[in-house]
Amino acid sequence: MHLPRRGVAATGAAALTAAILIPALGADASSSVSVKLTDFKVTPSVKSVSHGKVKFIVANKAGMEHELVVIKTSKKASQLAPKGGGKASEKGSVGEVELAAHKTKTLSLNLKKGHYALICNVGGHYMAGMHTDLTVK
Ligand SMILES: [Cu+2]
Numbered sequence: 001m002h003l004p005r006r007g008v009a010a011t012g013a014a015a016l017t018a019a020i021l022i023p024a025l026g027a028d029a030s031s032s033v034s035v036k037l038t039d040f041k042v043t044p045s046v047k048s049v050s051h052g053k054v055k056f057i058v059a060n061k062a063g064m065e066h067e068l069v070v071i072k073t074s075k076k077a078s079q080l081a082p083k084g085g086g087k088a089s090e091k092g093s094v095g096e097v098e099l100a101a102h103k104t105k106t107l108s109l110n111l112k113k114g115h116y117a118l119i120c121n122v123g124g125h126y127m128a129g130m131h132t133d134l135t136v137k
Pocket residue numbers: 065066067120121122125130
């Protein structure tokens with residue numbers, strides 16, 4: 001873009017203001033998702049969330065250790081393990097949190113738009129059903 005010479009100072013000031021305002025707007029757009037971990041399910045409070053800063057409030061309601069792994073993947077959450085069992089692939093993981101029995105923790109992530117899988121990959125738990133899908137839009 002070619003700017004007229006006398007407009008440069010004003011444009012510079014406007015650009016500076018925009019640079020300060022944009023991160024502030026991004027911070028305002030944060031959202032939170034409550035996730036309940038039980039034997040053997042992962043249950044988020046919503047099925048989709050806006051992109052940007054997302055705070056997961058993860059509550060382990062069970063009497064054993066569970067975890068939450070957030071994975072960005074085009075695959076369905078139910079299709080991350082090889083046929084015949086074993087643990088799920090955590091390829092694309094963007095964050096995780098481990099919780100002892102009856103603990104609640106938060107996990108803050110900056111998420112891009114796309115499809116995500118929320119799983120617990122403690123031995124055997126994924127295969128038992130601890131996985132669900134989340135859309136970030
Ligand atoms: Cu688990």
